[in-house]
Amino acid sequence: MSYKDVWVLSEQEDGKIKLVSYELLTRGRFLADKRNVKLVAIILGKSIDKEGLQELIYRGANKVIVIEDTSLEYFLPEPYANTVASLIQKYNPEIIIASATTTGRTVMPAVAIKCITGLTADCTDLDIEEETGNLIQTRPAIGGNILATIMTPKYRPQMATVRPHSNKPLVPDNSRTGDIIYEKVDKSILKSRIKKLDFKINQEEDANIQDADVVISGGKGLKKEENFQMIRNIAALLDGAVGASREAVDLKWATYPHQVGLSGKTVSPKFYMAVGISGSVQHLAGIKTAENIVAINSDPEAQIFQVADYGIVADLFEVLPVLTKKLEALKQ
Amino acid sequence: MKIIVPIKQVPETSNVSMDPETGTMIRDGVESIINPLDLYAIEEAVNLKEEHGGEILVISMGPAKAEMAIREAISMGCDDGILLSNKEFAGSDTLATSYALSQAIKKFNPYDLIICGERATDGDTGQVGPGIAAWLDIPFTTYVSNIKEVNENSMIVQRMVETGYEILEIETPCLLTVIKEINYPRLPSMRGKLLAKKKEIKTWGPDDIGAKKDYLGLEGSPTRVVKISKPKVSRGGEILMPKNESELDKAVDGLIEYLQKKEII
Incomplete structure (x- = not known):
């Protein structure tokens, strides 16, 4: 059988294409160009915004395959995995990548089993081995202590999830053209043994540390719960989200959705600031792909300075008030 | 309720050290523990058993010493354990691992629930749980x-x-992967430790689970690790150590300049 084209699995919410999906197109475009094949975006939903579909083309796709059905309105593992697997079996792409979001990391393992192929999780780098066309998949493992490079030489399609925010979307190019095709799948595969009863938006607006461009995190160095407010204030001044070390969460200064690190979330913001966080291996594992890291800690030996692009070794209780004041002055 | 908890034994990664020459992990003296994120799965299973009655089976795939992880789970309140250990399982990636575990789980049909940790802290894929459910x-x-x-x-x-x-x-039977927020894992009780010590842990190979050999181990694993490298440890950033108030003020100005240069503000 011949396998051709690079696919990206796009995501939508309420019919709007998510930003991570535009980022993923950048990766897909790079791979498709190297392979000299088409880049196809796959999108599942109920009624997807037409402009968003066109934007998938403007931002890199040659073709968009849309599957609309009421059972695909929002993510449910079974109909999503079945639909993606059936499209793969119909068209035989050589590569399919998805964002390593809660959706991507849930649906792709099931798709890989249905297609009996390999899947590499949470890649931070993807490339093509020119002689073979193999996808070179690089990802951190063992708590970020190593980088493993993985290939899927004998199975197709090659599948990977890609760490969100580990690259930027392409600037939309309105001169790009491509087909938007609406496909139907067999109703029988859209059945779900799971029903979504409700959705509770996290009331803490600063909790979405995975999608934020700026994450300001606090740790044990803040000494007590009241002091954690200083972190929230700085995050608000920078329009950022609030992160926390495991210790800070265990002490209940912040809730679990804020936790950064191996037993919390991995973040890749444009800017990460660690305040009063020593930088355990587990914490560092969660931030290593952040674009810029700043650390404030009184201990010059703190591990966090190893990964910092800019660091201030000083008492955070002296630094934060000065920083807050200067940021406030800039805001005005 | 009949609950199955697949667990993994992992190296204690918090104090792992890497060989700077080869970029591989120095395993000497590294303790093996239950994957910390599996403790939440075990605890949740024990909570459900305490509330609704039933039994909990722990299952793991790994070398012979992974039996220790199973005993620890039993000491926390699980009832029984099975270890999949055989050279034919060696080198399994997430596809082959989830296949082998699912084959073993079929032997315990009917069950109500499978609970897994979110992911293992060594491989960090989170793919085996959903994989088992798909199989x-x-x-x-x-x-x-x-x-x-x-x-x-x-x-x-x-x-x-x-x-x-x-x-x-x-709908049940189903599989759930759980996160840290779900509970606070208990420590093993003295009674649990005694029970766990005496428990016979069965070791199963491919024939015991009726597995197709070409779906197991390295042969049944589509992915290959082709290179291990050491991530860039130090970013070589500018680290300031202000000695007085005016130096601190300058250090903060430097931070603001940095934010402006990087277009964050």
């Missing part, structure tokens, strides 16, 4: 932060996603 063709969901209701043929669970929590009703 068994049972409904599954991930990132479960609360089991709200257990009904006759379904459960109501809360799932954490990027922007909040989904409330889902899922």
Whole structure:
């Protein structure tokens, strides 16, 4: 059988294409160009915004395959995995990548089993081995202590999830053209043994540390719960989200959705600031792909300075008030 | 309720050291522990058993010493354990691992629930749980932060996603992967430790689970690790050590300049 084209699995919410999906197109475009094949975006939903579909083309796709059905309105593992697997079996792409979001990391393992192929999780780098066309998949493992490079030489399609925010979307190019095709799948595969009863938006607006461009995190160095407010204030001044070390969460200064690190979330913001966080291996594992890291800690030996692009070794209780004041002055 | 908890033994990565020459992990003296994220799965299973009655089977695949992890789970309140250990399983990636575990789980049909940790802290893939569910063709969901209701043929669970929590009703038997927020894992009791010590842990190979050999181990694993490298450890950043108030003021100005240069403000 011949396998051709690079696919990206796009995501939508309420019919709007998510930003991570535009980022993923950048990766897909790079791979498709190297392979000299088409880049196809796959999108599942109920009624997807037409402009968003066109934007998938403007931002890199040659073709968009849309599957609309009421059972695909929002993510449910079974109909999503079945639909993606059936499209793969119909068209035989050589590569399919998805964002390593809660959706991507849930649906792709099931798709890989249905297609009996390999899947590499949470890649931070993807490339093509020119002689073979193999996808070179690089990802951190063992708590970020190593980088493993993985290939899927004998199975197709090659599948990977890609760490969100580990690259930027392409600037939309309105001169790009491509087909938007609406496909139907067999109703029988859209059945779900799971029903979504409700959705509770996290009331803490600063909790979405995975999608934020700026994450300001606090740790044990803040000494007590009241002091954690200083972190929230700085995050608000920078329009950022609030992160926390495991210790800070265990002490209940912040809730679990804020936790950064191996037993919390991995973040890749444009800017990460660690305040009063020593930088355990587990914490560092969660931030290593952040674009810029700043650390404030009184201990010059703190591990966090190893990964910092800019660091201030000083008492955070002296630094934060000065920083807050200067940021406030800039805001005005 | 009959609950199955697949677990993994992992190296204690918090004080792992890497060979700077080869970029591989120095395993000497590294302790093996239950994957810390599996403790939440074990605890949740024990909580459900305490509330609804039933039994818990722990299952793991790994070298002979992974038996220790199973005994530890039993000391926390699980009832029985099976270890899949055989050279034919060696080198399994997530496809082959989830296949082998699903084959073993089929032996315990009918069951009500499979609970997994969110991911293992060594491989960090989170793919084996959903993989098992796909092989068994049972409904599954991930990132479960609360089991709200257990009904006759379904459960109501809360799932954490990027922007909040989904409330889902899922038919049983099903598989859930759970996150840290769900509970506080208990320490093993003295009685549990004694029970665990005496327990006979069966070791199974491919024939015991009726597995197709070409789906196992390295042969059944589509992915190959072709290179291990050491990530860039130091970013070689500018680290300032202000000695007085005016130096501190300058250090903060430097930070603001940095933010401006990087277009963050």
